[in-house]
Amino acid sequence: MTIRTAIIGLGIMGRRMLEHMRLHKGYHPEFLWDPNQENCRLAVNTAPGSHIMDTAENAIKAADLVYLACPPAPRKAYALTAAATGKAVFLEKPLGIDVQESTGLVQQLSELDVPAAVNFTQAAGDALSDISAAVGSGQLGDIVGVDIVVTYANWPRDWQKTADWLRLREEGGMTREVISHFLFFSQRILGPLSLVWARPSFPADARLCETHMLARLEAANGCPVTVMASVGGMQPDRQELTVKGTQASRRVTDFYRDSISHGGSFLPIGTVPDDPRAASLKAQLDDLLLLIKRQPNRLATPAEALQVQILVECMLVGHH
Secondary structure, eight states: OOEEEEEEOOSHHHHHHHHHHHHSTTEEEEEEEOSOHHHHHHHHHHSBTBEEOSSHHHHHHHOSEEEEOSOSTTHHHHHHHHHHTTOEEEEOSSOOSOHHHHHHHHHHHHHHTOOEEEOOTTTTSHHHHHHHHHHHTTTTOSEEEEEEEEEESSSSOGGGTTOGGGGBTTTOSHIIIIIHHHHHHHHHHHOOEEEEEEEEEOOSSTTBOOSEEEEEEEETTOOEEEEEEEEOSSOOOEEEEEEEESSOEEEEETTTEEEEESSSSOEEOSOOOSSHHHHHHHHHHHHHHHHHTTOOOOSBOHHHHHHHHHHHHHHHHOBO
16 A cells, blocks of 8 residues: 655755655655745656645645655644644654744644654664664673764755755754754664753854854763764765774764774775665655554654754753
């Protein structure tokens, strides 16, 4: 049985999900909506046969599953509209930008008892599953810390430029968009984190998002998570998470490429698919089917996404 799906928000993430849902036999992404006509045109080009609905509400009404790829601010209202009529909900991250609003959303989703998850793209991926197993079995020895390093020449990156909100302080920035993924990953490995301190740097224009982020977080046992992120300078993008153990360390580069060090250079582990992003999205969609059937799955729960959001928003305020 294919699941009739509505996609609300047809920017880069919405169109990407549309493309991958069409490739997956479990989904029929038929009902689409976005306030931007150009986004709608690009989506229909990607998916002839899908329908642009006249309102988001009508798209939600027609579907069994609603994927929300709109910017964070309107997401709560759409999620609750869907959940109130028993639809499954798959939210893009971040869960939101207002912690109080998001806390209410998580509570209401729980009370409505619909299948709901947040798209932290590494949740169902091989790297997180394999590293979790390696940590659990003691292969890495004692875990002594996690390092998160993110550097970009420009933010937003070229492929993100059309999503103008990503450059603005109100909803955008690399801490919400990228570092959140690695905080989620770290919490899956170490358990809940608390923020010890954070030092964001912002440009002179108060509307614009952060250009640097330094932070230290700790797990309940005191194990540190160190964040260093910066924008600027001619260089390739660097997105790296390293789980450091006394026997071995594991590093995930660009979300999906796993490698191991026993003290020397990091050496690749496993085979990297031709299109790692496609493999990752397929894994997420496979687990989304499990969620909808109310079976065990690896997707990020709304409660996990809220924990990450609280950390991110505290980091952006700056915490001494």
